[in-house]
Amino acid sequence: MFVRTAGDRDLAAIRALLVETWHATYDAIYGSARVTAITEEWHSIAALKARLIKPNSEFLVADDGKRIGGVAFAESVDGGELVVLKQLYVLPTLQGRGIGGMLLDEVIECFPEAQAVRLEVEKRNTHAIAFYEANGFVRSGDAGERARATGEATLVYHRPLAG
Numbered sequence: 001m002f003v004r005t006a007g008d009r010d011l012a013a014i015r016a017l018l019v020e021t022w023h024a025t026y027d028a029i030y031g032s033a034r035v036t037a038i039t040e041e042w043h044s045i046a047a048l049k050a051r052l053i054k055p056n057s058e059f060l061v062a063d064d065g066k067r068i069g070g071v072a073f074a075e076s077v078d079g080g081e082l083v084v085l086k087q088l089y090v091l092p093t094l095q096g097r098g099i100g101g102m103l104l105d106e107v108i109e110c111f112p113e114a115q116a117v118r119l120e121v122e123k124r125n126t127h128a129i130a131f132y133e134a135n136g137f138v139r140s141g142d143a144g145e146r147a148r149a150t151g152e153a154t155l156v157y158h159r160p161l162a163g
Contacts, residue, residue, distance in 0.1 A: 003106040006059040011048050013068040018043040021089040058110040062099045069094045072103040083111045085119040120154040
């Protein structure tokens with residue numbers, strides 16, 4: 001797999017990856033119907049297309065030339081000092097092969113002025129929490145912005161970056 005910037009031609013594959021990954025991850029937590037509703041809204045082609053042109057952001061895919069195996073989206077805030085990782089997903093059949101780490105590393109490299117990375121993760125998503133903790137993130141709070149908006153049980157994690 002190699003990591004590159006996402007483009008219009010990737011949107012259908014990204015959407016399919018997100019739908020599959022969200023169902024595999026969140027059906028047991030939220031139920032299939034709620035996951036379907038969320039993916040219809042958050043992962044629609046229109047919502048994904050808007051990310052392609054969002055200022056101060058990076059939308060990346062992990063690609064092996066035949067398929068998209070992972071996706072990441074992040075944006076800088078606070079004058080570029082903070083990167084907010086909004087999304088990092090790898091197809092369930094490809095997890096544990098270093099793809100998530102490659103995407104995370106590339107996201108960080110895309111924001112050379114950043115001093116830290118912040119993310120929110122569903123507190124029952126223990127697989128993701130273990131991944132982020134193994135990659136240097138530490139829990140810094142509860143109920144981030146998404147949790148306040150949706151009532152979900154999210155945790156906030158930060159990782160300082162060498163400056």
